[in-house]
Amino acid sequence: MALSLPSLLILLTTLLLTTEATTFIHSRAAYYPNSDEHGTDVGACGFGSFGATINGGDVSAASDLYRDGVGCGDCYQVRCTNSHYCSDKGVTVVITDQGSGPNTDFILSRRAFGRMAQTNDAAASLLALGVVDIEYRRVSCSYPNKNITIKIDENSNYPYYLAFVLWYQQGDKDITAVQLCETQNFVCKLLDRSYGAVWTTTSPPSGPLSLRMLLSGEDGDESWIVPVNNIPENWKAGETYDTGVQIDI
Numbered sequence: 001m002a003l004s005l006p007s008l009l010i011l012l013t014t015l016l017l018t019t020e021a022t023t024f025i026h027s028r029a030a031y032y033p034n035s036d037e038h039g040t041d042v043g044a045c046g047f048g049s050f051g052a053t054i055n056g057g058d059v060s061a062a063s064d065l066y067r068d069g070v071g072c073g074d075c076y077q078v079r080c081t082n083s084h085y086c087s088d089k090g091v092t093v094v095i096t097d098q099g100s101g102p103n104t105d106f107i108l109s110r111r112a113f114g115r116m117a118q119t120n121d122a123a124a125s126l127l128a129l130g131v132v133d134i135e136y137r138r139v140s141c142s143y144p145n146k147n148i149t150i151k152i153d154e155n156s157n158y159p160y161y162l163a164f165v166l167w168y169q170q171g172d173k174d175i176t177a178v179q180l181c182e183t184q185n186f187v188c189k190l191l192d193r194s195y196g197a198v199w200t201t202t203s204p205p206s207g208p209l210s211l212r213m214l215l216s217g218e219d220g221d222e223s224w225i226v227p228v229n230n231i232p233e234n235w236k237a238g239e240t241y242d243t244g245v246q247i248d249i
């Protein structure tokens with residue numbers, strides 16, 4: 001079969017893109033020594049109990065991939081490499097904490113660690129090893145039937161101090177900035193990432209609030225996402241508010 005130069009280029013580009021999407025990076029993973037099945041609800045990301053139970057408890061602490069909190073909520077496919085014990089698929093985890101062990105990139109929940117195995121017996125053997133060689137790659141997070149949701153932190157103090165985290169962000173991009181805008185005169189205020197996934201502001205704008213989220217991709221592309229729903233004027237600590245938007249994957 002003779003291929004013209006343009007079609008050859010297209011073929012090459014396709015191959016490169018495919019390879020890029022499937023490249024795994026070698027590393028090591030351990031698991032939370034004291035955890036029961038799930039992750040921790042005092043994780044560095046500030047997700048609270050949500051951080052232990054999201055994704056069925058398949059969660060992880062990250063070391064470098066934590067990226068000063070930008071990595072909170074990211075999803076990774078992690079698979080161990082011992083062919084006797086490990087499945088090809090491995091497990092998909094959500095980053096909810098920061099931590100590192102001996103040369104590890106991930107400290108998985110016990111449940112997630114065991115789920116890299118082919119069988120229950122293999123899971124017991126993996127757990128006995130404690131730390132294992134793995135391969136990982138970033139993947140899109142997927143939350144079917146969920147919109148991005150604002151969880152107002154319990155430490156918020158209406159109307160003086162507002163802190164919140166964002167739940168259920170789909171895809172493989174990062175939210176790198178968040179603005180709050182008054183809906184009447186469109187005065188906006190840029191928020192601080194105080195730690196982990198927690199966005200805060202003292203003296204938040206008043207009235208119903210419109211949130212804007214800056215979505216950044218690895219290739220440098222950026223776009224603002226604007227929710228359909230506002231945060232109500234009388235927002236309350238501990239409440240959750242559905243933004244009415246989600247990132248298509």
Ligand SMILES: *[C@@H]1O[C@H](CO)[C@@H](O)[C@H](O)[C@H]1NC(C)=O
Nearest residue numbers: 145146147228242243244245
């Ligand atoms: C997500 O938001 C849309 C409005 O933009 C709404 O129609 C839909 O019910 C919401 N989905 C869920 C699961 O709440």
